[in-house]
Amino acid sequence: MGSASDVKDAKGGSDARAETTTLVGLAGVGPVVEGEALVSRHGFSARYDVDRDRGTFSREAHDLYGESLVGKILVCTTAKGGIATSWILLDMVARGMAPLAILFRETNPVMVQGAVLAGVTMLHRLTPDPVETIRTGDRLRVDPSSGTVEILSRAS
């Protein structure tokens, strides 16, 4: 599972938010990816939160309402909704509407089953908290085999 030994930087403490450049979690699934972060303080369901034809958040109560997740590294709190996400990620990939990766505080089996089927990169249980540490627009490198997320550059 996730080896933390080769991680350069996982500073704890009060200034973790400002200082941390690498987050460490459990080993994830999917390929290594680099891309731009899109951060939410809400959960995520591919069925109830997203307009799949546009790749945008369509539920008005969601804090990313109107934002596009296409090609982004979505960072959010938890997996929500029923079983549908297990199929929907594949459909989104097939039509070029999928996120590049999804990082959760905590995910559930349905989301991971869907990610494996679709080949979407997914990690969870990262330290420090990705929702607090990563900001929308940050450039990230996600390595599922080592369970690490590197913040390559901060959003300007």
Next chain:
Amino acid sequence: MRLTDEERGMLAGEQGPAVRQAMEQQVQVGRFFGAQDMVPVAGAHLSGDAEAMREAGVAHLEDLASLGAACRVPATTNPRSVELRLWEQLGQEPRYVGLEERIVAAYERMGALALNTCVNYQIVSQPLFGQHLAWGDTGTVIWANSVAGARSNFEAGPAGLHAAITGRAPRYGYHLPEQRLGTALIRVHDVPRTAADWGALGCHVGRLVNDYWQVPVLVFDETPRPTADQLKQLGAALASYGSLALYHLVGVTPEARTVEDAFGGRAPQRELVVEKGALAQVYASFVPEKRDVDLVVFGTPQLSLHELRDLARLFSGRTIHPQTRVLLTTSDAVRGVADQLGYVRVVEAAGATVLTGVCYYIMTARELAERHGYRTILTDSSKLANIIAGYGYNPAFRPTEECVAASCRGTFAENAAWAAQAT
């Protein structure tokens, strides 16, 4: 993961490309959640409908069938997104009909029973205590785990099918005894009376305890004696609002003879109290934005024969308001018996339509709303009220009798008797 010789052979393709593909994906999911090995399962429940799967998912299913995939354990299917007999009358789009027919054909080719029901546990595959399963609808899983003491994670869509193909599931989560112990103690002082009340309780608790890995333990001042249909609503609501896969009800469910039993001697991580009046507040939290009821739906999860009989009694001799559409969703199996017993005739005489093999929220609900101008929806299922809001509806959740009365009035009640009753 530690795999047996047979499982390693599966991964190496010794049992063909479909088994190999299934096992590869199962191992990835298993590693993600720290599974040590695979566990043989006694059955699978296959979820996935045209609206969720679309062309890519359906093609994937057909590819697996063409590669020789076959269910090696008994497998049943979840509801479809299209009413295969009545879609035209309902105004459903033909493009989904073709996809659904392909899904059913592919599942049948692989040896599944295409029952298209979310209450397989009430109809054909009663789960047994200690039995490992790979069930793929959240309501079925929480029933199997909680009421029967069987063991399953949410094995959604592809994962349920992979388990049917390999006869195994990765052993993590609710397959493990330690994950099945309670985490949150819920003291319930507001006693549910009807199935809808139990759904209200599930809504209330699921809003507070909402994490797949949490296990609420409900304890009443006096041990309740809920019916199967009441527990069906409780579980469906907990799974819908809380993404929960297991609850314990002390004195009722098999792994909770006592509070200590349910927590395995550990202390609860948190304690919550459901005060008197909480269930009425759940109903009241759904506020209709206009007086007219556009649509009333009964049957999330699909109606049992008992529930259909009760609705027939309530609708008997009454007439549904011409501006209000009333839909009942059930399984083909229940409908067949209900036909024989005359229940279908009674509810149809009142003006309701009985649909089979579907569940409303997966029935291309957004398209139906646009086509028919549905905005307000009334239901006695707290689960449906939760989900349908994501499809452009203004939902209200009320007790069954109030839903029947409103169906005939065509309007929501002003001085709702349901609110007074529940306090």
